[in-house]
Amino acid sequence: MTYEVPEIPGEQTEDPTGHYEEHGWPLWEVFVRPKRGLNHSHAGSLHAPDAEAAVQNARDAYTRRAEGISVWVVPSTAIYASDDSEAMFEPFEDRPYRHPTFYDIPEEVGQM
Amino acid sequence: MTITGEDRFLETIAADDKVEPRDWMPDGYRKTLIRQIAQHAHSEIIGMQPEGNWITRAPTLMRKIILMAKVQDEAGHGLYLYSAAETLGVSRDELQHLLHTGKQKYSSIFNYPTLSWADIGAIGWLVDGAAIVNQIALQSTSYGPYARAMVRICKEESFHARQGYSILLALSRGSEAQRAMMQDAIDRWWWPSLMMFGPPDAESTHTEQSMKWKIKRVTNDELRQQFVDQTVPQGQHLGVTFPDPDLTYDEGTGHWMIGDIDWDEFWAVVKGDGRLSRERIAAKVHAWEEGAWVREAATAYAEKVSLRRTA
Amino acid sequence: MTITAIAAPLLKYLVRLADDNLVLGQRLSEYIASAPEIEEDLAVANIGLDHIGVAQHLFSYAAEVEGEGRTEDDFAFWRTEREFTNALLVEQPHEGFGELIARQFLFDAYQLELWEALSRSSDERLAGIAAKALKEARYHLRHTSSWVVRLGDGTDESHRRMQDAIGAMWRFTGELFEADDLDRQMADEGVGVDPTTLHQAWTATVDEILAEATLHRPDDPYQASGGRSGMHSEHLGHLLAEMQWMQRTYPGLQW
Numbered sequence: 001m002t003y004e005v006p007e008i009p010g011e012q013t014e015d016p017t018g019h020y021e022e023h024g025w026p027l028w029e030v031f032v033r034p035k036r037g038l039n040h041s042h043a044g045s046l047h048a049p050d051a052e053a054a055v056q057n058a059r060d061a062y063t064r065r066a067e068g069i070s071v072w073v074v075p076s077t078a079i080y081a082s083d084d085s086e087a088m089f090e091p092f093e094d095r096p097y098r099h100p101t102f103y104d105i106p107e108e109v110g111q112m
Numbered sequence: 113m114t115i116t117g118e119d120r121f122l123e124t125i126a127a128d129d130k131v132e133p134r135d136w137m138p139d140g141y142r143k144t145l146i147r148q149i150a151q152h153a154h155s156e157i158i159g160m161q162p163e164g165n166w167i168t169r170a171p172t173l174m175r176k177i178i179l180m181a182k183v184q185d186e187a188g189h190g191l192y193l194y195s196a197a198e199t200l201g202v203s204r205d206e207l208q209h210l211l212h213t214g215k216q217k218y219s220s221i222f223n224y225p226t227l228s229w230a231d232i233g234a235i236g237w238l239v240d241g242a243a244i245v246n247q248i249a250l251q252s253t254s255y256g257p258y259a260r261a262m263v264r265i266c267k268e269e270s271f272h273a274r275q276g277y278s279i280l281l282a283l284s285r286g287s288e289a290q291r292a293m294m295q296d297a298i299d300r301w302w303w304p305s306l307m308m309f310g311p312p313d314a315e316s317t318h319t320e321q322s323m324k325w326k327i328k329r330v331t332n333d334e335l336r337q338q339f340v341d342q343t344v345p346q347g348q349h350l351g352v353t354f355p356d357p358d359l360t361y362d363e364g365t366g367h368w369m370i371g372d373i374d375w376d377e378f379w380a381v382v383k384g385d386g387r388l389s390r391e392r393i394a395a396k397v398h399a400w401e402e403g404a405w406v407r408e409a410a411t412a413y414a415e416k417v418s419l420r421r422t423a
Numbered sequence: 424m425t426i427t428a429i430a431a432p433l434l435k436y437l438v439r440l441a442d443d444n445l446v447l448g449q450r451l452s453e454y455i456a457s458a459p460e461i462e463e464d465l466a467v468a469n470i471g472l473d474h475i476g477v478a479q480h481l482f483s484y485a486a487e488v489e490g491e492g493r494t495e496d497d498f499a500f501w502r503t504e505r506e507f508t509n510a511l512l513v514e515q516p517h518e519g520f521g522e523l524i525a526r527q528f529l530f531d532a533y534q535l536e537l538w539e540a541l542s543r544s545s546d547e548r549l550a551g552i553a554a555k556a557l558k559e560a561r562y563h564l565r566h567t568s569s570w571v572v573r574l575g576d577g578t579d580e581s582h583r584r585m586q587d588a589i590g591a592m593w594r595f596t597g598e599l600f601e602a603d604d605l606d607r608q609m610a611d612e613g614v615g616v617d618p619t620t621l622h623q624a625w626t627a628t629v630d631e632i633l634a635e636a637t638l639h640r641p642d643d644p645y646q647a648s649g650g651r652s653g654m655h656s657e658h659l660g661h662l663l664a665e666m667q668w669m670q671r672t673y674p675g676l677q678w
Contacts, residue, residue, distance in 0.1 A: 413572070
């Protein structure tokens with residue numbers, strides 16, 4: 001695989017622990033509005049020391065091919081995410097009556 | 113019967129759905145992904161060096177701008193990939209630390225030197241060409257953030273191989289010296305690009321499990337063959353000779369068959385004895401250490417500002 | 424070389440503007456893969472791309488004005504040190520990020536005023552190039568100003584380094600606001616701007632940012648000069664040797 005480096009037999013590799021002492025800049029989530037009339041949507045993340053730097057970095061990293069006309073940056077730690085998708089979202093899968101296709105309308109009634 | 117995280121994980125994989133950061137996943141899956149994404153990210157970042165070596169000497173302003181934009185893209189791709197790895201619970205800081213201390217690796221291809229302008233063409237055409245074959249396959253990898261990074265990267269990289277080929281096209285239409293420069297570059301970059309796909313499937317230790325988990329969707333040998341088949345005719349158009357006397361077209365299978373790859377060279381470079389293995393890491397560590405005061409200052413300033421705000 | 428009397432000053436003026444951008448772009452291109460973080464590598468590359476892009480536009484226009492069939496690359500790769508007319512500031516090397524930001528900040532603040540004025544040039548083509556470059560310069564200044572402030576008001580070490588970096592670049596700023604006959608002629612014709620008129624606004628910008636950064640304005644009375652007439656520091660020759668090497672080694676080829 002192109003960027004996968006095979007292990008050498010007997011090699012002592014070290015996996016990251018996830019408990020490395022942090023010195024780096026915090027992580028930010030970047031949202032880009034591609035053009036007027038569209039929502040900002042999640043483009044990715046980056047590191048920056050402060051909000052102004054994060055906005056500038058977002059511009060340079062995520063819009064350098066003119067992908068956007070506005071960016072939002074949010075500290076990743078400020079994202080509160082849902083968990084347990086089974087309990088939270090699956091119940092909604094069983095409500096066909098919320099969708100227009102649930103209802104049969106005679107053809108002669110026309111578009112509705 | 114309760115459905116466990118593992119059941120749901122296996123279901124997701126079986127259904128060709130994406131695994132997302134907060135899902136339960138086996139330790140081995142997480143580890144394999146971190147390792148692979150980190151190596152991929154490191155490769156993008158170290159990969160800036162061999163091409164960066166020619167930005168200041170590019171022969172025309174247009175070539176200079178294109179190369180600069182391309183190397184800049186590689187920084188961006190490193191950034192996207194580190195971000196994908198970070199969704200697995202490791203920090204970019206830690207991954208960079210492991211790179212700097214030699215505990216994580218990057219693709220061996222970047223340990224070869226760029227000795228002429230033609231090397232920039234050869235890297236674009238062959239190295240990026242090989243990367244694209246691999247990355248297109250990875251767009252359907254089972255881990256969501258990695259797959260999304262690949263989609264973005266593939267979209268951006270579509271110009272990279274073309275710019276390399278266009279450099280070589282100009283050389284092929286040029287003087288004797290330019291054609292010699294091109295041939296020399298192909299002689300040096302052809303075999304290392306084939307090695308980029310990794311050892312043969314039979315010897316590839318992780319392939320089987322990675323295929324099961326759908327991290328990897330196509331095997332090393334299949335990808336290598338795909339690359340050879342698409343690249344050889346392009347080389348013929350340039351009028352270059354591939355440095356492989358055994359390269360032949362098999363009418364029966366419709367494939368180009370290559371000679372034996374020198375796996376000893378491959379393993380030597382993987383073990384750290386590439387031409388520029390030490391220099392590449394030294395340059396990376398140097399830049400990182402030189403930047404320490406800047407990173408610290410920015411952090412200190414941000415703290416000051418937030419204190420002033422709350423005061 | 425035969426150039427009409429009217430075209431000659433404009434040609435010289437365009438080349439002078441282009442040289443600043445090319446030389447600074449070349450300096451920034453040296454920095455790739457050296458930034459303190461990946462994000463800043465992307466930022467510096469973008470600024471460099473902007474400068475070289477402006478140089479391309481200006482050289483192409485200069486070549487048209489001259490009408491001798493020269494290209495942007497002929498201007499970039501086939502003139503010697505003494506023929507380059509960039510300001511001394513942009514050819515100064517950077518030892519690290521501090522100098523790079525100091526040089527860029529002081530120059531951005533100048534270019535902001537310059538492009539603003541030139542976007543009103545009576546020469547429509549130049550006005551168009553300036554209007555585009557003005558937008559770029561605004562962003563460059565925003566980026567470098569925020570770094571001057573972060574580094575000036577960051578740690579004791581960064582404060583000292585940033586003060587030193589501003590000090591090292593300061594003596595090359597005076598030249599940006601010197602007017603010679605060409606500047607005055609171009610200003611009189613409504614094509615160009617008299618650089619002396621840009622100094623006040625530049626000083627205001629620089630003072631404001633330095634104050635916010637808790638840095639003081641250097642009081643070095645010595646100001647170097649000569650770039651506009653081809654009297655450079657020793658650094659430019661090396662920069663050109665590297666930049667022009669391919670064209671000079673393989674003359675007359677297509678790349």
